[in-house]
Amino acid sequence: MDHAPKPDPVLTRLREGFERIALVLRADLWAAAGKAGLNPTQAQVLALLAARPAGLRPKEIAAHLSVSAPSMADTLAALERKALLRRTPDPADARAVIARLTEEGAAQGQALAAAATQVTAALARLSPGEQADLLLAQVKLIRTLQQAGAIPVQRLCVTCRHFRPNAHPGEAAPHHCAFVNAPIVDRDLRLDCGEHEAAAPAVQAATWTAFTGG
Amino acid sequence: MDHAPKPDPVLTRLREGFERIALVLRADLWAAAGKAGLNPTQAQVLALLAARPAGLRPKEIAAHLSVSAPSMADTLAALERKALLRRTPDPADARAVIARLTEEGAAQGQALAAAATQVTAALARLSPGEQADLLLAQVKLIRTLQQAGAIPVQRLCVTCRHFRPNAHPGEAAPHHCAFVNAPIVDRDLRLDCGEHEAAAPAVQAATWTAFTGG
DNA sequence: CGCTTATTAATAGGAGTCCTATCTATATCC
DNA sequence: GGATATAGATAGGACTCCTATTAATAAGCG
Numbered sequence A, B: 001m002d003h004a005p006k007p008d009p010v011l012t013r014l015r016e017g018f019e020r021i022a023l024v025l026r027a028d029l030w031a032a033a034g035k036a037g038l039n040p041t042q043a044q045v046l047a048l049l050a051a052r053p054a055g056l057r058p059k060e061i062a063a064h065l066s067v068s069a070p071s072m073a074d075t076l077a078a079l080e081r082k083a084l085l086r087r088t089p090d091p092a093d094a095r096a097v098i099a100r101l102t103e104e105g106a107a108q109g110q111a112l113a114a115a116a117t118q119v120t121a122a123l124a125r126l127s128p129g130e131q132a133d134l135l136l137a138q139v140k141l142i143r144t145l146q147q148a149g150a151i152p153v154q155r156l157c158v159t160c161r162h163f164r165p166n167a168h169p170g171e172a173a174p175h176h177c178a179f180v181n182a183p184i185v186d187r188d189l190r191l192d193c194g195e196h197e198a199a200a201p202a203v204q205a206a207t208w209t210a211f212t213g214g
Numbered sequence C: 001c002g003c004t005t006a007t008t009a010a011t012a013g014g015a016g017t018c019c020t021a022t023c024t025a026t027a028t029c030c
Numbered sequence D: 001g002g003a004t005a006t007a008g009a010t011a012g013g014a015c016t017c018c019t020a021t022t023a024a025t026a027a028g029c030g
Helices: A009-035 A040-050 A058-064 A069-081 A103-114 A118-123 A128-147 A201-213 B009-035 B040-050 B058-064 B069-081 B103-114 B118-123 B128-147 B201-213
Strands: A085-090 A093-101 A175-177 A182-184 B085-090 B093-101 B175-177 B182-184
Touching (some): A009 B118, A009 B128, A040 A069, A058 A069, A128 B009, A128 B128, B009 B118, B040 B058, B040 B085, B040 B093, B069 B085
Antiparallel strands (some): B085 B093, B175 B182
8 A cells, every 4th residue: 555665763753843843934934924915925935036136037936936837927926016026028038037026025025034033033042053063954955955856956155166165174164265255164154145156066076075074 | 114133144044944945845745745635734634633643623733733723624624525534522622623533544644744755865864963963953943932832832752751861871872761661862852752741840941951961 | 941849938727725704602710 | 690711613705826728939950
C-alpha cells in the first residue's frame, strides 16, 4: 500500500519543527498584511520585489513563491489595482513583462520585510552563537534545496563571485566580500544580497569547499 | 509614517531563512496532499490528528493550524464527507464535539506525517551534530513562542513531567525519560510526544534551567 | 526564408479556503 | 434564576489557487 521510503525519524522531527515555525510565520504574515490592507500573498510579493528594484517577471515571482503562474497573475492584477505595482513590457522580449513596485509599493514592501514579528522576537532570545549556527544551517539547507531544483536560484553569499571564504583565517571575521571590500562574520552572511553576481559553477564548488572546510 | 521598531538585521535574515524553507514545505505539502486527493489544509489536519488518537476539539485544531474556527469547520466537513474523520459529541461538555480520524484517515495522516520530502532530503545532508544543534534551536524557539502565546501548548520533552535533563552528566546520552525509563540524546528530543504530560510551572522552569545550564 | 515547436503571459471556469458577522445551545458565575 | 461567556455551526462574500485553453512572440531547423 505504501512504498515510499520513510526517512530517519530525526529528519521528520526537524521538518516538524520547521512546520511549527512556518505556522507562526503565516500568522505573522496575516497580521502584518491585514494591518496594511493586504492579504498574505500580496504582502509576500511586495516583500520580495522590495529587494529587486529592477523588477522580476511574473513567472519568476510565481516560482519564488511556489504558486502557479495564473495564481500570480491574479495577485499582480490586484496589486496593480491598488497602485502598488506596475507591469511594463520587457524590451528584451516582447512576450514578457516586468513587474516593478511603485514608490508606494516599495515603501510598504520594505516595511513588511523588516518588520518585527513574533518569530523575530523568539529569535532574539537565542544567544549570538546560536543565531550564527542557525544561519549557517539555513545557508546549507537553502543551498542544497537550490541545487536540487526545489527553489529558484537564491542570491547567497556562498554562490557569489565577490565572496572570499576564509580569506582571514583564524580571525573573528574570517570571510571577505570583495564588493564592499570588508571582512565579514558568519552572522553577516546574506540570503538575498542585492549585489549578488553568480560565480561560475567550478568557482562555486571551490568556494563551498573553502567555506565548509575552513 | 512608520513607528514600529526594526529588529536587528540578523534576526530579519534568520526569519528570511525560515520563510524560504517554509515555501518549500508548502510546495511539499501541495505535492503530498495532491497525491492523496486532498488539499493542503486537509492534509495538515490529517497529519496533526494522526498523532492524537484521542481526538481534538475543532477550536483546538484551528488554533494549532493558525486559522479561524469557521475555516476549520469547512475543512472538517470536507474530511467528514470523505470518511476520513468523524465528529462526535464530547461527553464532558454538551456544547463541544471531538474530531477523530477514521481508520482510513489515520493511515493517510501517518503516511503524510512520516513521508520523505524535499526538506527531509535537504536535512539529511547536514551532519549529525548540525542536526542536533538545529533541533535544539527549534526546541528553544518553539518553547519561547509557546510562552509568548504565539502557538498553543506543544508536547515538548522539556515541558514534560517525565523528562529528567542531565540525569547522566558527562555521558553521550545525558538526559532521561522516566516514562520509557531510558536515557536520551539531544537528537531524540520530541516536539510532539504522545506520552507527554505537562509538568507544573515551577518544575518546568527548573527543568529548563537544568537543561540549558548543563 | 518559412514552418514547427517552445515559451511567456493572460483568461475562463470552478473548487475550496478563509474571513467577519451572526445564531443556537450549553456552561459558568453571581 | 438570570447575566455573561464559550463551543460550534452557518451565511455570505472576497480571494487564492488550480487546470485547461488561447494569443503572441521567440527560437530552431530544413
